[in-house]
Amino acid sequence: MPQAYTMSTQPGLYRFTGAPAGANANLVCFCHAGGAPNTYQSWAAPLAGRFQVWAARLNPRDFAELGSTGWDRYAELQAQALLAVDGPITLYGHSMGSIAAYETARALRRLGRDIDRLVVSGxxxxxxxxxxxxxxxxxxxxxxxxxxxxxxxxxLFDEPELMKLFGTAMVADFQTIRAYTHVPGTPLAVPLTVVAGESDPAVTEEGLQAWSAHTNAEFRLERVQGGHFLTDIERPALLALLD
Structure with missing residues (x-):
């Protein structure tokens, strides 16, 4: 019988708990615009034995009132929450979550906490x-x-009120993304894997390759079948690239 994984809350993070993962490595996931942490609940079972799966609980939009410093404050607090996680850490983010994961990795470096790998997609x-x-x-x-x-x-299109609620969160996320400005700094010293669907309209080859300037360690660019959001059938190819 398949193991059911539930979401356990702790400061700044959700942990997906169920059967023992059998691994001391941690995968911390960051949501896309309009996404929710339970998006990653289904990842716990296929990754058992490789990772304990977590989801970042904080959202950059919650710091939008701070203006240009909002992203810095978000990354600082999310990184502080991760200091309580024992063992190796891989950060993964999709779309807006890619920026959240990247900025959290930079904040962790400032706090003296190493990560094993940064994986971004879309x-x-x-x-x-x-x-x-x-x-x-x-x-x-x-x-x-x-x-x-x-x-x-x-x-969702048959539920106008739910659609409006979901859309309001998306608008807030996109406004937060527009407010993001990259501040140049020393590249990360961790392996960086960039993943994109072959037909993803949100990315360009030049834009994906530009990630290589943000690490002094191994850089990998991987294309997988699919678009911006991978289907259940396409997702295993992404999960295989997380190590």
Whole structure:
């Protein structure tokens, strides 16, 4: 019988608990715009034996009122939460989560905490060009994201109030992304893996390759089958690249 994994809360993090993972390595995941931490709950079972799976509990949009310093404060607090995690750490982020994971890795370095690897997907490098031209109306936002990237459950369109609630969170996330400005600094000294779907409209080859300037260690760019959001069938190819 498949093991059920539940979400356990602790400061700054969610941990997916169930059967013993059988590994002391940790994978900490960061959400895309409009995403929720329980997105990664389904990862716990296939990664058991390789990683204890966590999700970052803080969201960059919660620091938007701080203006240009909001991302710095977010990364600082998220990194401080990770100091309580024992064992090797790999950070993974998708789309907006790629920037959140990257900035958290930089903050961890300032705190003297090493990570084993940074894995990002569905996002050009922090200092590369990005397409942020999306509407601020919640309903229009959901439709625009669905049309461009997919990944929006079709049943959501039958629930106007839920659609508006979901769209409001997405608008806030996209406004937060627009406020992000990369501050140059010393490249990370950890292996960096960049993953992108072969048909992902959110990235460019130049933008993906630009990530290589953000590490002095091993750099890998991997293309997998799929678009911006990978399906359940396509996702195993991503999970295989997390080590």
């Amino acid at each position: 996002r050009n490098a922090p200092d590369a060009e990005h397409d942020h031209d999306f509407p601020d109306d919640p309903i229009a936002m959901v439709r625009a994201v669905h049309d461009r990237y997919g990944g929006i459950p079709e049943q």
